[in-house]
Amino acid sequence: MHFALSSEQTMLVETVRRFVESELYPHEALVDRTDEVPGEIAQDVKRKAKELGLYAANMPTEFGGGGLGTFDTTLMERELGRASYALQTLVARPSNILRGCTGAQIEEYLLPTVRGERVDCLAMTEPDAGSDVRAMRTFARADGGDFVINGAKHFISHADIADYVILCAATGQAGGRNTISCFLVDFDTPGLTRRRGPRCVSHRGYNQCELIFEDCRVPASSLLGERDRGFELMGQWLGSTRLQVAITSVGRGQRVLEMATQWAATRKQFGQTIGKFQGTSFKLADMKTELEAAELLTLSAAWKDDQGTMTDSDAAMAKLFASEALARATDNALQIFGGMGLMDELPIERFWRDARVERIWDGTSEIQRHIISRALLRPLEG
Ligand SMILES: Cc1cc2nc3c(=O)[nH]c(=O)nc-3n(C[C@H](O)[C@H](O)[C@H](O)COP(=O)(O)OP(=O)(O)OC[C@H]3O[C@@H](n4cnc5c(N)ncnc54)[C@H](O)[C@@H]3O)c2cc1C
Numbered sequence: 001m002h003f004a005l006s007s008e009q010t011m012l013v014e015t016v017r018r019f020v021e022s023e024l025y026p027h028e029a030l031v032d033r034t035d036e037v038p039g040e041i042a043q044d045v046k047r048k049a050k051e052l053g054l055y056a057a058n059m060p061t062e063f064g065g066g067g068l069g070t071f072d073t074t075l076m077e078r079e080l081g082r083a084s085y086a087l088q089t090l091v092a093r094p095s096n097i098l099r100g101c102t103g104a105q106i107e108e109y110l111l112p113t114v115r116g117e118r119v120d121c122l123a124m125t126e127p128d129a130g131s132d133v134r135a136m137r138t139f140a141r142a143d144g145g146d147f148v149i150n151g152a153k154h155f156i157s158h159a160d161i162a163d164y165v166i167l168c169a170a171t172g173q174a175g176g177r178n179t180i181s182c183f184l185v186d187f188d189t190p191g192l193t194r195r196r197g198p199r200c201v202s203h204r205g206y207n208q209c210e211l212i213f214e215d216c217r218v219p220a221s222s223l224l225g226e227r228d229r230g231f232e233l234m235g236q237w238l239g240s241t242r243l244q245v246a247i248t249s250v251g252r253g254q255r256v257l258e259m260a261t262q263w264a265a266t267r268k269q270f271g272q273t274i275g276k277f278q279g280t281s282f283k284l285a286d287m288k289t290e291l292e293a294a295e296l297l298t299l300s301a302a303w304k305d306d307q308g309t310m311t312d313s314d315a316a317m318a319k320l321f322a323s324e325a326l327a328r329a330t331d332n333a334l335q336i337f338g339g340m341g342l343m344d345e346l347p348i349e350r351f352w353r354d355a356r357v358e359r360i361w362d363g364t365s366e367i368q369r370h371i372i373s374r375a376l377l378r379p380l381e382g
Contacts, residue, residue: 003299009075012068015052016079019091023048024083031086031205032350042090042161046116049091056114058093058240063106064114065094070240070305074247074298081248082255085354086205089158093244095120096237097166097182100225109164109184121162123153123211124234131367133168134178134231138213140169145220147171147183149191149213155361159194159209163187167211168230179228183218191216202357204350239305239315241362246298246315246322249358253291253322253329256351260284260333267338274336283332291329294322313375320368323358330355 005013027041037045049055058073059065068076073093080088094113098120101110112118129135138151149169159165164186170178185192197208225233261284264275274280298318304310330352334341341348359365 003296003303005075009072012072013075013079016054016076017082019048019052019054020079020083020088024087027087028084028347028350031084032347033204033344035199035204035207037086037090037205041087045087045090046092050116054091055116056092056094058096059114060099063099063110070243070302070310071299073240074243074302077244077247078251078254078295081251084205084350085203085248088248089206092116092119095122095166096240097122097224097233099237100182100233101184104221105184105224118163119158119161120164120166121156121159122166123156123159124168125155126152127154131364134180136168136170136178136180138167138169140171140181140183140218142171142220143217146217147220147222149183149185149216149218151213153211154197155208156194156197156211157208157361158206159187159211160196160207165211166224168234169213171230172228174228180230180234181227182224182230182233183222184224185216185218185222189216189218200357202354235312238362239301239310239312242315242319242368243298243302243305245358245362246294246318247302249322249326249355250291250295250298252351252354253287253294253326256326256329256333256348257284257287257291259348260287260336264336280336283336287329287332290321290325294318294325297321311375313372316363316368316371319362320365320372323355324365326355326358 023045031037046055053066054076056064057066057068057076061067080091098110098113109118113120124133124136126136126138128137136151138149138153140147140149151169156165164184167183167185168180169183171181172179187194191214193212194209197210200208264280264284265273267274275284301310301314301318304314334348334352337346337348340346343349
């Protein structure tokens with residue numbers, strides 16, 4: 001394993017960094033204040049991302065994507081992660097689960113999503129089924145050649161701008177637990193209602209919705225993958241989502257560190273720059289060390305993914321450590337900025353708010369610890 005970047009990888013990183021700084025940073029304050037991305041800005045970002053070949057870069061070339069492996073996608077995500085989530089998400093990286101599309105689903109969902117004509121979102125979580133996904137109550141009952149879906153999902157990110165949802169629903173029982181299947185459901189399907197959920201403190205403009213299914217009838221051809229094997233299908237791709245959370249946390253943490261370092265080197269109190277006080281400089285040292293460790297852990301997991309050897313535990317360790325390192329980094333940065341850190345004139349308070357969700361979504365820190373410890377203990381238990 002070595003992380004010396006090739007000239008292509010260096011160019012990718014530089015291209016994304018330039019794009020993020022010139023096309024995304026200028027709109028961040030507006031998006032955070034208004035809690036939405038204006039339509040013309042969204043279109044502009046999407047168009048420029050496509051021109052640069054960044055759109056759907058994670059998807060295989062045979063589907064029209066950029067064909068990047070996990071390591072290269074992770075490098076790109078690190079740079080995108082520096083910017084506001086609501087804006088960087090417009091540089092779409094369609095859900096990897098869509099690779100499971102077969103037959104007509106490829107033309108109807110996968111290809112238009114890669115081309116940017118359709119937008120996907122993913123719905124697992126329910127009010128009574130968060131960490132315990134299998135406890136979900138949304139049920140898809142087989143009825144003739146169709147499935148009839150009833151239930152409710154919440155916290156579904158960017159469902160407000162999506163055209164269809166990759167839905168996880170129970171389709172049966174085995175050993176006293178739900179069996180889960182995945183479905184592709186268009187938002188204009190009768191019986192499906194979406195409405196904006198409560199406002200989230202993190203990542204303003206990247207909104208969550210509630211989805212309500214009332215006798216929502218979909219054809220059997222909506223089934224993504226095999227019936228009752230949805231949990232396995234999701235599990236196959238959950239690791240890459242966790243790496244995304246990990247590396248975007250690293251990217252944002254690096255940006256925060258740069259700003260805090262600049263502030264510490266110029267802000268004066270007691271006749272000297274505050275960076276000369278160890279109480280400040282050691283915070284910078286801790287931030288740098290932890291972010292670098294988080295980056296290496298994540299790149300190492302990404303590299304293993306490309307070799308086909310990444311475990312659930314590898315992805316969980318990266319997500320756990322990076323999201324917690326970001327939390328400490330944003331808190332330390334805010335402390336270094338003093339009162340100004342809390343004012344919305346500067347983006348520090350936004351980074352601090354945004355960091356909070358990283359320890360919760362895509363599996364909480366406790367669930368990541370559960371995955372890691374289970375991998376240690378299980379082989380030794382009877
Ligand atoms: C902004 C945002 C966007 C989201 N986007 C999406 C999305 O697009 N699609 C989607 O499906 N979901 C989405 N989610 C849901 C997210 O994945 C869940 O919030 C997360 O999995 C935790 O579930 P919960 O909130 O119900 O918390 P709970 O599961 O109720 O957990 C509450 C607390 O109990 C702890 N806990 C629970 N079980 C255990 C255990 N076994 N061991 C130790 N501690 C435990 C948790 O760690 C946590 O501290 C989003 C959430 C947020 C906040």
